[in-house]
Amino acid sequence: MHHTDQVLIDSVVKEDSHLAFAELVKRYQSPLRYSLRQLTGWNEALADDLAQETFIKAYKALPGYQGKAKFSSWLYRIAYNEMISHFRVARNRELSGGIIEEQGSASVDSRDRPSSEDHSQQLHRDLAQAMTQLKDNQRMALHLHLHRECTQQEISDIMNIPLGTVKTLITRGKETLRVLLADWKLGES
Amino acid sequence: MNKAPTRASTIDDLFASARTSEPYIHNQGFSTHVLAALPERAGLPFWADALITLLFTLLGCALAFAFFPSEKFAELVPTTIVISPMSLLTLTGLISLACGSAYWASETNRI
Numbered sequence: 001m002h003h004t005d006q007v008l009i010d011s012v013v014k015e016d017s018h019l020a021f022a023e024l025v026k027r028y029q030s031p032l033r034y035s036l037r038q039l040t041g042w043n044e045a046l047a048d049d050l051a052q053e054t055f056i057k058a059y060k061a062l063p064g065y066q067g068k069a070k071f072s073s074w075l076y077r078i079a080y081n082e083m084i085s086h087f088r089v090a091r092n093r094e095l096s097g098g099i100i101e102e103q104g105s106a107s108v109d110s111r112d113r114p115s116s117e118d119h120s121q122q123l124h125r126d127l128a129q130a131m132t133q134l135k136d137n138q139r140m141a142l143h144l145h146l147h148r149e150c151t152q153q154e155i156s157d158i159m160n161i162p163l164g165t166v167k168t169l170i171t172r173g174k175e176t177l178r179v180l181l182a183d184w185k186l187g188e189s
Numbered sequence: 190m191n192k193a194p195t196r197a198s199t200i201d202d203l204f205a206s207a208r209t210s211e212p213y214i215h216n217q218g219f220s221t222h223v224l225a226a227l228p229e230r231a232g233l234p235f236w237a238d239a240l241i242t243l244l245f246t247l248l249g250c251a252l253a254f255a256f257f258p259s260e261k262f263a264e265l266v267p268t269t270i271v272i273s274p275m276s277l278l279t280l281t282g283l284i285s286l287a288c289g290s291a292y293w294a295s296e297t298n299r300i
Contacts, residue, residue: 018224025223030214037214048219055223120210127207146204147211177200184203 005071013063021062025055028075031148034124035076038143039083042128050086054079069157073150077158080140087136123184130180134173137161141169142177 003011003023011020032054036047057078065074131139140159144150152170156163233241272280 018227021227022220022224025220026216029216029219029223031211033214033219034211052219052223052226056226056228059227120206121212123203123207123210124212127203146200147208149208174200181199181203184199 006067009062009065009067009071012059013065021059024071028072029055031072032075032079035143035148036079036083038124038128038131038147039139040128041132042125046086050079050082054082057082069154073154073158076144076148077160080159083140084136126181126184130177133180134176138169138173138176141166142173145170 003020005024005027008020008024011017012024029051033047033051036050036054037044040046040050054075058075061078065071069077131143134142137159141155144155144158145152150158152163152166155166155170159166161169
């Protein structure tokens with residue numbers, strides 16, 4: 001039987017049902033882990049760690065979830081804060097792992113790929129790599145806008161920034177990506 | 190053969206393509222890891238716990254006062270107690286044992 005998110009959330013809050021929370025995790029783990037891979041330069045281990053931490057924080061904060069925003073938006077907000085916090089700590093400690101190492105990489109060119117490589121899989125990785133050139137907030141805004149198709153108001157709510165800032169982040173981020181991905185060729189579908 | 194999209198549409202096309210081909214990331218134990226790492230939910234807050242204990246203590250006292258035959262009990266209390274050193278030592282041992290057990294039980298949440 002398929003329960004709505006709200007039914008599962010109520011079950012977690014009122015009965016401390018791990019079964020209900022497990023259902024929520026199963027429902028959102030794939031999109032969240034994919035998004036975090038996109039946001040961490042396709043660093044799978046880091047993305048999974050951040051996703052795990054996001055779900056744990058969500059579990060702790062669930063009694064305070066008021067249902068004003070979609071559960072997925074609420075989850076993305078936690079994930080975004082986790083990501084920001086992680087990179088801030090990493091930068092402070094000058095631990096240049098994952099995305100920080102990749103920030104100096106050149107533009108992405110699909111012509112260098114072997115022809116046998118899965119084109120669409122490469123697209124995901126290249127997009128993630130190109131996104132590493134953007135600032136954290138720009139990357140998140142662009143991902144939510146272009147990949148998750150969130151409205152600018154939703155992005156503003158998730159990232160807790162003014163609507164005008166969201167517009168600026170998206171416009172400038174797109175310009176940067178246009179340059180970085182200029183050589184990328186879409187395969188014939 | 191690859192086609193070269195116009196620059197203006199490149200980003201939107203690329204992301205549209207990525208959206209439609211987004212892979213499903215298999216669970217592969219991820220949920221299990223998350224559930225294993227979940228913290229224990231805190232029980233009652235301290236004040237509620239203390240309040241419940243106090244209420245039940247008062248209730249117990251009221252019941253005891255109402256039903257316990259205190260007059261008869263008073264008559265049973267000896268006026269003179271003679272206790273040998275061995276009895277005193279045994280009594281001390283028993284009290285120590287009871288205190289130790291109570292401490293152990295409370296520390297291990299057995300009650």
